Amino acid sequence: MNACIKHVAAALLAGLGAWPCLAAPALPALGVKDDAVTVSGISSGGYMAVQYQVVHSKQVKGAGILAAGPYDCAEGSTWRALLNCMAPTRWAPVADPAEIKARVESRARLGLIDPPEGLADDRVWVLTGAADHTVARPVVDALVAFYRSWMPAGAVTLVTLPEAGHAMISVADPAANACATSEPPFINRCGDFDAAGELLKHLLGPLQAPAASVRQGGLQAFDQKPYISGLPADAGLAGEGFVYVPDSCRGGGCRIHVAFHGCRQGEDQVGRRFVEGAGYNRWAESNRLVVLYPQVAARNGLAAGSWRWMVNPKGCWDWWGYASPDYATKNGPQVEAVHKMLQRLAEPPGR
Numbered sequence: 001m002n003a004c005i006k007h008v009a010a011a012l013l014a015g016l017g018a019w020p021c022l023a024a025p026a027l028p029a030l031g032v033k034d035d036a037v038t039v040s041g042i043s044s045g046g047y048m049a050v051q052y053q054v055v056h057s058k059q060v061k062g063a064g065i066l067a068a069g070p071y072d073c074a075e076g077s078t079w080r081a082l083l084n085c086m087a088p089t090r091w092a093p094v095a096d097p098a099e100i101k102a103r104v105e106s107r108a109r110l111g112l113i114d115p116p117e118g119l120a121d122d123r124v125w126v127l128t129g130a131a132d133h134t135v136a137r138p139v140v141d142a143l144v145a146f147y148r149s150w151m152p153a154g155a156v157t158l159v160t161l162p163e164a165g166h167a168m169i170s171v172a173d174p175a176a177n178a179c180a181t182s183e184p185p186f187i188n189r190c191g192d193f194d195a196a197g198e199l200l201k202h203l204l205g206p207l208q209a210p211a212a213s214v215r216q217g218g219l220q221a222f223d224q225k226p227y228i229s230g231l232p233a234d235a236g237l238a239g240e241g242f243v244y245v246p247d248s249c250r251g252g253g254c255r256i257h258v259a260f261h262g263c264r265q266g267e268d269q270v271g272r273r274f275v276e277g278a279g280y281n282r283w284a285e286s287n288r289l290v291v292l293y294p295q296v297a298a299r300n301g302l303a304a305g306s307w308r309w310m311v312n313p314k315g316c317w318d319w320w321g322y323a324s325p326d327y328a329t330k331n332g333p334q335v336e337a338v339h340k341m342l343q344r345l346a347e348p349p350g351r
Contacts (some may be wrong), residue, residue, distance in 0.1 A: 031252025057118030064199030129164025
């Protein structure tokens with residue numbers, strides 16, 4: 001339950017009526033370096049990170065992917081998403097990287113995505129857990145093969161954690177699940193393994209050690225609505241997102257990383273567990289890095305103010321077309337919204 005809903009509920013219980021909710025603050029202009037963006041994500045967020053990287057390959061310079069497969073694996077089909085792209089069989093084989101490569105080249109010629117040559121200088125970090133029975137290992141292998149068709153083998157690192165389930169692997173959440181777990185909030189502790197730190201070091205190069213603690217007030221909610229055409233719910237997005245801003249970044253010049261949560265990890269389902277516990281913020285604090293946490297909202301059917309029927313009950317990112325048939329192009333409403341958020345963050349400070 002977000003803060004706005006809690007406020008209304010408290011007002012109703014007090015007999016005061018439902019007071020109107022105030023919008024979250026605006027996303028700040030911070031002068032970030034938006035020509036060298038890095039992205040990462042877990043599960044549906046991993047698929048979204050791949051999607052954003054391929055669509056905007058001129059802008060993105062690296063991706064960290066946990067438990068996900070190649071670009072547009074689902075081809076607009078829910079069944080392909082559930083079978084070929086998560087639990088492939090002989091009758092529903094994993095996506096062929098060569099076919100995906102041809103689709104990428106075709107879309108680039110049409111101007112729907114950036115030219116794939118932009119991937120050539122990227123760095124990629126991929127993680128799979130041996131106890132992950134949600135996204136099977138062949139799917140992750142197809143992702144690695146897809147990447148290696150565009151970039152040097154040394155730029156792509158594959159990490160396998162023997163005991164890890166389907167989850168973000170973090171040392172930052174004091175209530176994290178056991179390593180082999182595949183249950184909400186999908187944040188696991190696997191000894192001292194720090195996925196956020198490992199992927200950031202691979203993507204960005206040598207980093208200062210993470211801060212001992214994060215700065216109070218560094219994590220801020222912001223209004224996502226200005227970056228969405230129409231209702232946020234009709235794009236599958238929440239009204240609010242989050243951004244972590246170190247004090248050292250308020251004057252401009254910092255790098256920017258986008259962290260995409262997985263299914264059932266949005267603020268509407270687990271509160272701030274992902275944005276506080278995934279492990280990025282301590283690294284951001286000591287390395288002049290802004291972290292953007294855009295948010296999806298779960299929806300199953302109609303939503304307030306909308307006549308559109310949408311099925312996304314677990315609050316996943318759109319990597320199979322539930323929000324738009326253009327989901328894997330520049331015209332996809334979620335891709336477009338994140339791109340606009342990054343443009344805002346790149347504006348000169350104080351604007």
